[in-house]
Amino acid sequence: MHGVAVHAEERYGIGREATPAEIAGWNIDIGRDGTALPPGSGSVERGRIVFSEQCAACHGDSGQGGVGDRLVGGQGTLASPKPIRTVGSYWPYASTLFDYIRRAMPQNAPQSLSNEDVYAVSAYILSLNGIVSANAVLDAKSLAAVKMPNRDGFVSDPRPDVHNR
Template identity: 75%
Template sequence: MATRSTRALAAAFLLLGAAGAARAAERYGIGRAATPAEIAAWNIDIDREGRKLPPGRGSVAQGRAVFEAHCAACHGAHGEGGIGDPLVGGQGTLATAKPVKTVGSFWPYAPTLFDYIRRAMPMNAPGSLSPDDVYAVSAYILNLNGLVPDGAVLDAPGLAAIRMPNRDGFVADPRPDVGR
């Protein structure tokens, strides 16, 4: 169990931000300030419009192969789920007593699918897929959900152009856009 001083120190780190953490690291002899290169490596967020999608491209066929090698063990051979969540199906269930939240039923923006896969998958090696692999897996998952045809090849403009079925299913944040 954390002591009161440990909790206070953790709260201070959160409040101080990067500059404060650097000063605290010097004072307490723990940690160090992140380098610009380290910050840049994590500054890879992609918004719903697809801004900052990297160069690359991937086809449904390529995605099938990457999915079989890196995703099927958890998500099932065809995205039906297993130890990982289902990625396919659920259309028409969101307003029912037992909604099935999948990429095809719940996910609002295709570029954020790319962002999530790139950052978090595969679970045992997040960030290990190349941009081409992530475009391909995105194309395959979208194809399994009937959102792109079998011959689709996705790149940044193509992915950003996909209109997801639940795009308008979320309540807009009423707060002013800060940081955009």
């Protein structure tokens, strides 16, 4: 990418190479093992408040769905003719929940929630699914330690549909 940006700048006289600070602002992905989870923490109780203010309009008062996806329930349905894919039934890693909420929610103001509020909303959604207790407080260590019900439900490498190595 470095060469492409420099080439465009020289050839067309537009653009510039991104600074390390600009790149860092976009480099917010979280590993499935919790790598790069930020400092902070959030409780289920705080998550209930943030969810009602920022999430319920789309996802329903209790995560049952609405304009936005259903977030709760569906455990035991994945092998059925009509699987219900929710955070509690389908998602393999709690860190993915944190990453997605921080990156994309709320839909009308992505990346506007503080890390503490993202931990809290994650805790609340996991609690609604019975994955953490109603009095849980999540931080980088405890969120990374959450074992999701479908963690082992995904095919690991090598994928059966990929044959060219």
